[in-house]
Amino acid sequence: MTLISPHTQRLTHLIMVILLLFPFLFLLLTATPHHVSTTTTNHQQDTMDPSELQTLYNIMETLSSDHKWRLSFPNPCKPSTSWTGIQCKLGLTDSHLHVTRLDFGTPPNPTCKPTSTFPSNIFQLPYLQSIFFFNCFTKTKTTLSVPKDHTLSSSSLQQLSLRSNPSLVGSISPQLFSRLPSLQILTLSQSRISGVIPPEISELKSLVHLDLSYNQLTGFIPVQLGKLGSLVGLDLSYNSLTGSVPNTIGQLGMLQKLDLSSNLLTGSVPMSIEKLSSLAFIALNNNRFHGKLPVGLANLKGLEYLIMDNNPMSIELPVELGQLQKLQELRLANSGFSGEIPATFSHLSNLTTLSLQNNRLTGSIPVGLGNLSRIYHLNLSKNLLSGEIPFDSGFLKRLGKNLDVSGNRDLCLNPLEAYDCVKLGVDVCDRSNNTRVGKINSRVKPLKTSEGQVVEISQPTLFFVFLGFHLYLY
Numbered sequence: 034m035t036l037i038s039p040h041t042q043r044l045t046h047l048i049m050v051i052l053l054l055f056p057f058l059f060l061l062l063t064a065t066p067h068h069v070s071t072t073t074t075n076h077q078q079d080t081m082d083p084s085e086l087q088t089l090y091n092i093m094e095t096l097s098s099d100h101k102w103r104l105s106f107p108n109p110c111k112p113s114t115s116w117t118g119i120q121c122k123l124g125l126t127d128s129h130l131h132v133t134r135l136d137f138g139t140p141p142n143p144t145c146k147p148t149s150t151f152p153s154n155i156f157q158l159p160y161l162q163s164i165f166f167f168n169c170f171t172k173t174k175t176t177l178s179v180p181k182d183h184t185l186s187s188s189s190l191q192q193l194s195l196r197s198n199p200s201l202v203g204s205i206s207p208q209l210f211s212r213l214p215s216l217q218i219l220t221l222s223q224s225r226i227s228g229v230i231p232p233e234i235s236e237l238k239s240l241v242h243l244d245l246s247y248n249q250l251t252g253f254i255p256v257q258l259g260k261l262g263s264l265v266g267l268d269l270s271y272n273s274l275t276g277s278v279p280n281t282i283g284q285l286g287m288l289q290k291l292d293l294s295s296n297l298l299t300g301s302v303p304m305s306i307e308k309l310s311s312l313a314f315i316a317l318n319n320n321r322f323h324g325k326l327p328v329g330l331a332n333l334k335g336l337e338y339l340i341m342d343n344n345p346m347s348i349e350l351p352v353e354l355g356q357l358q359k360l361q362e363l364r365l366a367n368s369g370f371s372g373e374i375p376a377t378f379s380h381l382s383n384l385t386t387l388s389l390q391n392n393r394l395t396g397s398i399p400v401g402l403g404n405l406s407r408i409y410h411l412n413l414s415k416n417l418l419s420g421e422i423p424f425d426s427g428f429l430k431r432l433g434k435n436l437d438v439s440g441n442r443d444l445c446l447n448p449l450e451a452y453d454c455v456k457l458g459v460d461v462c463d464r465s466n467n468t469r470v471g472k473i474n475s476r477v478k479p480l481k482t483s484e485g486q487v488v489e490i491s492q493p494t495l496f497f498v499f500l501g502f503h504l505y506l507y
């Protein structure tokens with residue numbers, strides 16, 4: 034018996050394979066250029082399906098006059114010859130290149146011409162996953178129309194983002210929801226979309242982020258919204274929504290950001306809100322909410338922003354809010370809050386902004402507020418607060434003009450803390466009988482008359498806070 038080592042065996046196999054393949058290798062090496070070109074064409078590695086390409090050009094011509102698209106980009110999906118703002122990928126089954134993302138609005142992406150209108154055939158690009166239109170429809174009125182025919186195949190769309198399109202009008206068609214089952218991000222903000230939010234919104238089962246802010250939406254918030262169990266961000270702010278917030282909102286267990294500010298919402302804040310245990314940001318300001326705040330609100334341990342100014346609440350300031358340890362901003366101004374400022378508010382060690390101005394708060398300022406080491410904006414003006422301001426000169430200097438205690442008739446300042454540099458708009462206390470001195474000390478003047486300006490956290494600043502939070506979420 035001859036023994037062949039495994040090594041020798043492998044070598045023999047290799048030689049046999051080379052001998053068998055030799056005729057093919059020979060053919061390949063001697064192939065003419067004609068053969069080679071046939072090979073690449075069969076691969077179709079960088080070509081598009083002709084009808085998809087045609088649809089793409091039609092879309093580009095509807096929207097943009099930046100180029101003669103067909104001439105300038107004969108092969109728009111091929112990486113080396115594509116424009117910024119288009120993304121493509123190779124099909125798994127047909128090995129064509131397919132458009133997956135289109136971005137319009139600001140250079141270097143294609144810009145939109147003044148006459149551009151919404152290209153509803155965009156939904157016919159079968160592989161499209163993301164659509165971005167920023168500042169695109171600005172002159173010619175257009176609507177967000179979805180083709181009615183059944184050839185619509187854009188079921189792979191995950192992100193539809195239309196921001197800042199002032200000539201985008203009309204209502205949201207229910208078809209938009211029923212035909213786009215994979216949608217995860219829907220942004221239609223800063224346009225002039227009107228009408229109601231269709232209940233069919235519940236069909237967007239994969240939706241993670243919904244932003245319909247800064248439009249002209251009317252009607253109720255649909256109860257069906259509660260079916261969007263994956264929702265992390267919900268922004269319906271700056272519309273004209275009416276009615277109360279449906280209790281089903283408590284079913285959105287993943288929700289981190291809830292912005293319903295600047296609408297015409299009524300009723301009380303629903304009890305179910307206490308179930309939103311992931312919530313970090315809630316803005317309900319500029320509405321017509323009234324009545325009790327849910328006691329369970331205090332269980333939202335992750336809450337960092339609670340913004341509720343400008344609502345006719347007319348209740349006492351809830352003591353439980355002092356349990357929201359992570360709070361950074363607490364804004365409850367102009368809301369008819371009465372009672373004392375709860376001493377528990379001094380446990381909010383991460384608080385940077387506390388706005389309680391223009392309410393009917395009584396009693397003295399809790400001593401502990403002076404212990405809030407991160408606070409830089411504290412507005413207690415226009416209340417009925419009394420007694421001595423408990424802040425030391427270090428605190429007064431640190432906050433400077435961002436501390437406002439003016440407009441509280443019975444509030445006064447400890448003479449020892451009454452520095453020239455600190456003008457608070459209150460009088461100095463008369464320590465002898467613990468009432469105000471009156472106008473004896475002329476150095477202490479109301480801030481607004483002597484300084485001419487009062488630093489206030491303006492809407493833009495707030496906007497950047499929102500934006501920052503948004504970026505933090507995504």
Ligand SMILES: *[C@@H]1O[C@H](CO)[C@@H](O)[C@H](O)[C@H]1NC(C)=O
Pocket residue numbers: 358359360382383
């Ligand atoms: C306060 O904020 C800091 C930094 O953002 C964070 O690390 C800390 O956990 C927060 N404290 C509380 C009580 O949430």
Ligand SMILES: *[C@@H]1O[C@H](CO)[C@@H](O)[C@H](O)[C@H]1NC(C)=O
Pocket residue numbers: 379400401402404
């Ligand atoms: C404020 O902080 C100081 C020092 O940390 C502490 O002794 C005092 O009790 C605190 N005051 C209140 C009212 O929490």
Ligand SMILES: *[C@@H]1O[C@H](CO)[C@@H](O)[C@H](O)[C@H]1NC(C)=O
Pocket residue numbers: 463465466468469470
């Ligand atoms: C308290 O001070 C005010 C203002 O100086 C004075 O009019 C009043 O008589 C004083 N009251 C007492 C009890 O000393």
Ligand SMILES: *[C@@H]1O[C@H](CO)[C@@H](O)[C@H](O)[C@H]1NC(C)=O
Pocket residue numbers: 390391412413414415434435436437487488489490
């Ligand atoms: C405090 O609130 C009042 C009333 O809204 C406002 O006029 C003032 O500018 C605010 N002050 C600061 C420092 O923000």
